[in-house]
Amino acid sequence: MTAHHSPPDRVRLGLLTSTHAVNDLYQGLVPALLPLMVLERGYNYTAVSGLMLAATGLSSVVQPLFGLYADKAPRGWMVPLGFLVAALGLVLAGMSGDSYIATWLAAALCGLGIAAYHPPATVAARAAGGGSQRAMSVFAVGGTIGASFAPFLASTVVGGGALNRSWLLALPALLMALLWVAATTGSRQRGKTPASARKIAQHATNDWRAFFLLCGVIVGWSIPYVTVLSMLSLYVTRELGGTPYMGAAALTTFTAAGAIGTLLGGWLADRWGRMPTIRLGYMLALPALGALALAPDAVWAWCCTGALGVAMFMPFSAQVTLAQDYLPRNPATASGITLGLAMSIGGMVSPLFGLLSDARGIRYTLTCILVVLAVSAALTLRMRNRGVSVPRGLASSS
Structure with missing residues (x-):
């Protein structure tokens, strides 16, 4: 067996690592907002558990389905759409007021965005890294950094009974989306790796x-x-x-x-x-x-x-x-x-x-x-x- 390797595209890997940090920031913001919702809205432990189930359980179950969809053809647009949808869901959860149903649906929307992001982004990061394990580890750590920053951001922006300011939490996703568009629009490199990867996959077998x-x-x-x-x-x-x-x-x-x-x-x-x-x-x-x-x-x-x-x-x-x-x-x-x-x-x-x-x-x-x-x-x-x-x-x- 021979493995297909190509030189790493450090610029694109850096861009994808940054998107991973932003995406997993919203994954970390969900549990970070829950104590604030308990204080402001009086949620009990059952209600909190339900929100975590909506955001993480549903996300984990549907993630393979997004993977199947991403395997059919290159769908680079799923990367920015994923973290934008995650940001939208989180903002709606923070601003949904006293309606628990609306908050639950918003948390589920956030989880769907997170789930949609990971399969195509992970494949793109592998391609950008040229098959390097170190490149994949850098991409993974980007998500860890984003998630670890979430509690600080939540307490700074919406702490002290200010969940109505949750709309500010969308700014990282919006800025990252603008950067993504600026970096990928008109890029000739964008389609090369997925195309070669598809050719290789046609001659490979799943184990x-x-x-x-x-x-x-x-x-x-x-x-x-x-x-x-x-x-x-x-x-x-x-x-x-x-x-x-x-x-x-x-x-x-x-x-x-x-x-x-x-x-x-x-x-x-x-x-x-x-x-x-x-x-x-x-x-x-x-x-x-x-x-x-x-x-x-x-x-x-x-x-x-x-x-x-x-x-x-x-x-x-x-x-x-x-x-x-x-x-x-x-x-x-x-x-x-x-x-x-x-x-x-x-x-x-x-x-x-x-x-x-x-x-x-x-x-x-x-x-x-x-x-x-x-x-x-x-x-x-x-x-x-x-x-x-x-x-x-x-x-x-x-």
């Missing part, structure tokens, strides 16, 4: 068995990730006696370490290959999670959290490109399933681990998700790398 094995690995990754993300602060403060500041610091460290791990994983995958990097990440995550479960105090837990974040995200960009190479005829669908549906399963089962924590304690829950992660790590040993098979003549001509 669904390998793809579903990868999906199983990602599900086994997402369950520990979501569980740690949702319970880390409580673990540090309630069970280890840490201050609220230490709980928040541990959570921030986990997110920042994840960004570092994503970049490190992309660099390692380019040097060592995808499979060694993926397996190394899972194997390093196991002792880090085990040490977190056994942490004697908050400082130890904080150190383990940093190591866990780096290790868990090392395989991230390699898994995305591997999924696309397993389904070369449907790369956007592969992105939609792996980034949307498979990863969302962790969120779906997290309430079960919440019940387990109430009954047995968070340490017991961390031990259980360590077993889940171990199964996922074992499955990586059965995975194999795959390049896209390209006829020699086509590879040289394209």
Whole structure:
């Protein structure tokens, strides 16, 4: 098998990374606005959970459908339309007043925009990066940066009972859309990579068995990730006696370490290959999670959290490109399933681990998700790398 590579287009990759930051800013703004809505509109926990389901659950389910649509033909317009629709939904949610139904529908619209963005943007980022894992990791970190900025933006713009100013939150999307139009209008390069990619896909075959094995690995990754993300602060403060500041610091460290791990994983995958990097990440995550479960105090837990974040995200960009190479005829669908549906399963089962924590304690829950992660790590040993098979003549001509 021979993989098709081309020189990276750094300008276009930078543009796509910026759009990812803006898109995931709105993904982060949804949970950031919920406490403000509780204070201003009196929503209870059930109402808040319903809004999160509308924004994230629906988004994860429909993302593969947008992937199928994007695979049929180049649809670059889905990238700006996605984050513009996400911004519109968020603004409407913030300005919908006392109507919960209107707020719920607006949150769902925001989720649809986020879902529409990811499959075509991920495929475009892979093409712009010329097949580089490091380029894909840079694109992924762009989303992390955008999401991490969301709480600050929400508190600054609409904090203190000012949800009526939510329209200001649309400005990042509008500015990014103008930049996108200015950068892509009349660009000759815009259609070249998708065209060659389509020619290659016509001569490639999908390996669904390998793809579903990868999906199983990602599900086994997402369950520990979501569980740690949702319970880390409580673990540090309630069970280890840490201050609220230490709980928040541990959570921030986990997110920042994840960004570092994503970049490190992309660099390692380019040097060592995808499979060694993926397996190394899972194997390093196991002792880090085990040490977190056994942490004697908050400082130890904080150190383990940093190591866990780096290790868990090392395989991230390699898994995305591997999924696309397993389904070369449907790369956007592969992105939609792996980034949307498979990863969302962790969120779906997290309430079960919440019940387990109430009954047995968070340490017991961390031990259980360590077993889940171990199964996922074992499955990586059965995975194999795959390049896209390209006829020699086509590879040289394209």
